[in-house]
Amino acid sequence: MYYLAMILGLSLGFSLFLYHVSSNELDRGLRRPGYIVSNGLATNNIQANFEQLMQDRIDEAHANLIFNLFVFNLFILIVGGVVSFLLAQRTLQPVEKAIEAQSRFTADASHELRTPLTAMQTEIEVALRKRDLSAPQAKKLLQSNLEEVSKLRALSENLLKLARNGDQSLEKQSVSLEDISIEAMNHVVKAAQAKKISIENNVKPLAVNADKVALVEVFNVLLDNAIKYSPIGSEITLTSKQDGNNAMVSVKDRGQGISKEDLPHVFDRFYRSDQSRTKTKVEGYGLGLSIAQQLVQLHGGSISVVSTLGKGSTFSVNLPLAA
Numbered sequence: 063m064y065y066l067a068m069i070l071g072l073s074l075g076f077s078l079f080l081y082h083v084s085s086n087e088l089d090r091g092l093r094r095p096g097y098i099v100s101n102g103l104a105t106n107n108i109q110a111n112f113e114q115l116m117q118d119r120i121d122e123a124h125a126n127l128i129f130n131l132f133v134f135n136l137f138i139l140i141v142g143g144v145v146s147f148l149l150a151q152r153t154l155q156p157v158e159k160a161i162e163a164q165s166r167f168t169a170d171a172s173h174e175l176r177t178p179l180t181a182m183q184t185e186i187e188v189a190l191r192k193r194d195l196s197a198p199q200a201k202k203l204l205q206s207n208l209e210e211v212s213k214l215r216a217l218s219e220n221l222l223k224l225a226r227n228g229d230q231s232l233e234k235q236s237v238s239l240e241d242i243s244i245e246a247m248n249h250v251v252k253a254a255q256a257k258k259i260s261i262e263n264n265v266k267p268l269a270v271n272a273d274k275v276a277l278v279e280v281f282n283v284l285l286d287n288a289i290k291y292s293p294i295g296s297e298i299t300l301t302s303k304q305d306g307n308n309a310m311v312s313v314k315d316r317g318q319g320i321s322k323e324d325l326p327h328v329f330d331r332f333y334r335s336d337q338s339r340t341k342t343k344v345e346g347y348g349l350g351l352s353i354a355q356q357l358v359q360l361h362g363g364s365i366s367v368v369s370t371l372g373k374g375s376t377f378s379v380n381l382p383l384a385a
Contacts (some may be wrong), residue, residue, distance in 0.1 A: 066139075073138040077131045084127055089212035104367040177216065178210040217349075230272035230362055236384040239311055240267040242274065243300050246281035250289060255345040259293045261285070265302040269384040276357045277381075280365075281313070284377050288315035291375070309383050310361075314376040320369035327369055329355045 080347045189195055189203050192204055243265040254261055266374035270277075281300075288298045296304060296316045305308055327333045358365045 066142050067147050069142035070139060073135050077135055081127060082133060090108045105293055128231040178213050182207050182210045200380060227247050232276055234271045234273055237272050237274045238267045238269055239302055239309060240265050242277050243281055245278050246285055249282045250285045253289050257289060257293055259289055260297050262297060262299045265300050265311055268302060268304060270309055271384040272361050280354045280357050280379060282348040284313040287350055288313055292317040307383050308380050310378055310380050312376050313379045319371040319373050321371050325369060
C-alpha cells in the first residue's frame, strides 16, 4: 500500500500539472481566431456563432483531456498495484527468510538442549528414590551427569559461535594456508591417533587474506568431521591448488560418505545424517559445518562437498588470494 500510494501520488501530481498546462494552452490556442473575428472581419452573428463553436471545442478538448488523464491514472493504478505487490514481496522476502530461520533455529536449539537436561533429570530422580544409594552408584551418577554437562557446554559454545559470527568483523591479514593447515592438524592429532588415522598434508604455502584464528577453526571443523566419519586405520588427505585469483583447499577422507538425500543439508544447523542408514553413531549436534560455512562466507569465500556413499567425502574451501 505504501508503494502504491507513492506511485499514485506521483501520477496524480503529474496529471494535475499536465492538466493545468494543457488547459492554458488549449484556451490560448483555440481562442486566438476569435480575436481576429472581433476586429471587424465578420458580423456579430458570425462572431457569436464562431465564439460558441470555439467554446464547444474548448469544452470538448477539456473533456478529452480529463478522460485521457483518467485512463492514464487507471492504467498507473493497475500496473502500479502489480509492481507494488512485487516490490513489497521482494522487500519482505529476506525478512521472512530471517524469521523462518530464527524460528527453526530456536526450535532446534530448544530440542537439543532439552535432551541432555531430560537425561540428567531422569537419572537424578531415579537415584533419589533409592534409599540405599551406595557411593559407587552415586559416583557413576555424577560421572554420567558430568558427561551431559560437557555436552551442554559444547552445545552452548557452538551456539555462541554461530550468534557471534553473524556480527563478527574479522581482523584479516596475509596468512599462509600451509601454516593454517598445520595448526589445524595439531588440534586434532590426538583424535586421529585414537583411531589410527593418518593425515597427509600437501597444502602449499599459498597466501590468503584472512583471520588466522577463524580459518584454523574452519579446517579444524573439517578435519574433526573427517576423523569422526572415517574408519579405523584410514587416511585423510589435504591438498591445495590455485585457481585464478582464488586458492582451494580440499579435505578428503575415505569414510562412509554422504547419501544423496543428506548431501544438500550437510551445512544446515543441527542437521545430522540418519544413523540407521550410516550405521555409525557419531557424537555431536550438527553445528560444526554450519560454523565453518559461516566463517568461510565472512572471508568472501565458499565451501562445497562432493561425496559418494561408501567411498568417502571431499570438502573444498575456496578463498581469495592475498593481493
